[in-house]
Amino acid sequence: MPESSENKSFFITTPIFYVNDAPHIGHAYTEVATDVLARWHRQSGDDTWFLTGTDEHGQKILRTATANGVAPKEWADRLVESAWRPLLNTINISNDDFIRTTDARHEEGVAKFLQKLYDDGHVYAGEFEALYCVGCEEFKPKSEIVDGTGAFEGEKVCAIHSKPLELLQEKNYFFKMSAFQDRLLALYEERPDFVQPASARNEVIAFVQQGLEDLSISRTSFDWGIPIPWDSSHVTYVWFDALLNYVTATGYGSNDEQFARRWPATHIVGKDILRFHAVIWPAMLMAAGLPVPEHVFAHGWLLVGGEKMSKSKLTGIAPNEITDTFGSDAFRYYFMRAISFGQDGSFSWEDLAARYQAELANGFGNLASRVLAMNAKYFGSVQPAAAEETAADQAIRELALKVTSAADTHIERFAIHEAIAEIWQLVDALNGYITEQEPWVLAKSEEQKPRLGTVLATATEGLRALAELLHPVVPEATAKLWAALGADEAIGALDEQPLRDAGTWGRLPAGTPQQPLAVLFPRIETDAESK
């Protein structure tokens, strides 16, 4: 690993969410994963910026707004305030910025970007006629057009939405994406980690090798969008508009200094929108003469009952259904730990409840509880002093160093699940260490007091390391633990601790007064286990 250089820029994004959707655990999953990565880097001292937001243009939003009797902007405002900002609170997201595609900064940036592409000859006018699906916001290829049934008998309908398609003819402006095919392939070749994981990269390469076509980037059939700067009878295609949020939010066209400091970004996306981010978006940036993203990482789907959770099929689970019972920390921990980041993963209430109980309550929560209880009982609630170190103590200390470094390496590779598994070795080792060292036996003899102090000092130092290492994943529980350790007064705020030094011993001075610990993860009686 390279030495961590101070103020290394780390700009990470989620996709911006389509306001018309109802937030479900899939959206929350993307947010949490990005948040964990952002918190890890921020706590490590990197110059971190975490951007999320909403996508608010397009025909579908115009239609639902009209159906609800309000202007589209008002409709979007309502959804942002009632659904999307609350989602971020529900799962404790630490975003630095929230962009809406209706923000003036975005609309102005998009116009500048488009004008530049037009001036530089990357955009031309063309015309076409095709079947368009309002639900998909796009013209459909033959493979996605099927014969309607029932009420739509005899009509052509969208294979996804099963609703009739509309035959549209438009004069459109096209982006000469085909011109960037070779440069894109060279990019994937030269930077193998540009698209991750490898399965996603393979898919992208195969797709581009089949040949790229130019992309229609304007629409005239409705007006809820950003006007094309040189032809106000057109609005910008929603995807072209949406992708640009990543640069307009950080000062493109308005604040060059800020833009230079942040860009390029690391994009975390669902695998459904990989192509937009790994093909179209880099091509757009190349055309504008801007650096391409640092990484595009595509994560998998959450499977519920073995099937993909779907936005349009209403199989979504609302995040607060989980957090109301288990809390936001458990939500965050569960999805980050149980699923290999980058692959599909199964969600079940049984698995969630089992992991909550076994890993959070019995593993980590109980560890904190037993150590602090013994500090209170045997040392009057202060951090004990360590005496001579034995092999067992040394093993714990070395393990803390090892897991810190290994976890950081895993985070660099986006292997969030592996980072947590690595850190959890310390939880398990500490539980075993305490059982073997039997501090309750040592406490019976005054001569053993120094040894008792060493054991509990080691265990407490382990808790301190765990609080720091797990703070990006379970911010609330670790904050409670931090307070109980008296660490705020002794060494400062938890989120200011240098994460990459978490494994270094001796940070908490002996004699530091401790506070009673609130139960970190209370036992929960669920339907699943109480039958």
Place this chain on the structure above:
RNA sequence: GGGGCGUUAGCUCAGUCGGUUAGAGCAAAGGACUCAUAAUCCUUCGGUCGUGGGUUCAAGCCCCACACGCCCUACCA
């Protein structure tokens, strides 16, 4: 039709460059212990690695075919 991925213990999943008796957690059974959230620790049980071929001294891993499942297929391919 084309492309990508997956199939390993009852469940959820690891398994790097092909290399000894295929690993973990949970669940299940037994034991130890009492500081702790009836928690912890130890032990045990548990697998024809989807199917059939092939390459190799050696295959969960590489090649071919098949089965099942999932995803993508960009307006005009």
